[in-house]
Amino acid sequence: xSYQHQWKDGTATGSTPxxxxxxxxxxxxxxxxxxxxxxxxxxLFIKPATxxxxxxxxxxxxxxxxxxxxxxxxxxxxxxPLTRASETEALNAIAGVGLALDLTLRELQTRLKTDGHPWxxxxxxxxxxxxxxxxxxxxxxSLEALQFSLTINGDIRQQGDTRDMITPLLPLLAxxxxxxxxxxxxxxxxxxxxxxxxxxxxxxxxxxxxxxxEVETGVE
Numbered sequence: 001x002s003y004q005h006q007w008k009d010g011t012a013t014g015s016t017p018x019x020x021x022x023x024x025x026x027x028x029x030x031x032x033x034x035x036x037x038x039x040x041x042x043x044l045f046i047k048p049a050t051x052x053x054x055x056x057x058x059x060x061x062x063x064x065x066x067x068x069x070x071x072x073x074x075x076x077x078x079x080x081p082l083t084r085a086s087e088t089e090a091l092n093a094i095a096g097v098g099l100a101l102d103l104t105l106r107e108l109q110t111r112l113k114t115d116g117h118p119w120x121x122x123x124x125x126x127x128x129x130x131x132x133x134x135x136x137x138x139x140x141x142s143l144e145a146l147q148f149s150l151t152i153n154g155d156i157r158q159q160g161d162t163r164d165m166i167t168p169l170l171p172l173l174a175x176x177x178x179x180x181x182x183x184x185x186x187x188x189x190x191x192x193x194x195x196x197x198x199x200x201x202x203x204x205x206x207x208x209x210x211x212x213x214e215v216e217t218g219v220e
Contacts, residue, residue, distance in 0.1 A: 003052045005077060005096075005185065008133040008213055013077065013096065015185035020047040020129050021176055022073075022102060026166050026191025030071075033194050042167050042175055047102075047124045052187070055101065055130040055207070058220045061199060062125060066107035068199045071192035072150040072158045072207060075100040076169070077134045078186040082177040090173035091143075093182070096134030099148055099207045099215065100189050103128045103199070131187065132207065132215045139212060143169055150195075151206040158195035165191060 005013040024043035025036055061068050079095025102123070109122035140146070143162065150158040162169055172190060176182065203219040 003054060003131075005131075006054075006133040007096065008135050010133070013134060015077070015079070015095070017049040017052045018078075018183050018186040019049060019180070020051060020187045020189060021180055021182070022047060022123070022189040023167070023172060023191045026172070027160065027164055027193045028166060029164075029194035030192050030196065033196070038166065042172060044176060044179070045120070045123060046180075047129050050126055051124050051129040053127045053130050055099070055132045055215050055217055057130075058218050059101070059103075059130060059199065059205075060127060060220050061201065062105070062127075065105050065125075067105075069104045069106045069196050070150065070157075070199050070205075071102040071104060071196050072148065072160065073100050073102050073189040073192050074146060074148055074160065074162065074209070075131060075134075076173070076188040076190065078182045078188065079184055081184065082173065082182040085174050085177040087170040087174050090170045090177070093173070094137045094143070095184070096136050097140065097143070097146070097209070098132040098134040098213065099209050100132065100187070101130045102189055102192060103130070129187075129189075130217070132209075132213060135209070135212045140210075146210045148207070148209045151208075152203050157197060158193055160193035162190075164193065
């Protein structure tokens, strides 16, 4: 695959893409907007490395597969192995922070869920995880109150704040590491706030992260 993790200055991070561990329903308002119950523990699923693509490149919508929904998420780049980790170990394993779009084939996901089938086809297709460049974790004084947003054609569609996460960042990484060993190059998507919607050809997107990162892209 051609995708490689990059720092925001355009240099390579030195890590190759691995698995992408995603967290569903980690913002209560998003769970409510889709009429989903809030799970008693983090709802985890995985996108393959082949889902990753650069957010700076135009987004290509899959043909004849129904609507594609955007879900803007804080993305964490792992720099050290994590297995059954403490929160302190989780903090020390974070290499960088960025943004991602968790693209979802919503109608397909709904059909698969209704039939009781796994829904990786709706979440893990090629190009389903556009990733921004990463900001080195050293540039943040704290990870406890990060704000991020998505603007489409000048209108703010999503605004997130890590203080609103049901399972906060460090407990979340520690929890994930109890089941999935996280390796350098892996990425964790930490959940999306309310405001998800349909991507359409011709849209212009701008994503921002706490004054540290701004990425613009378009939809083909």
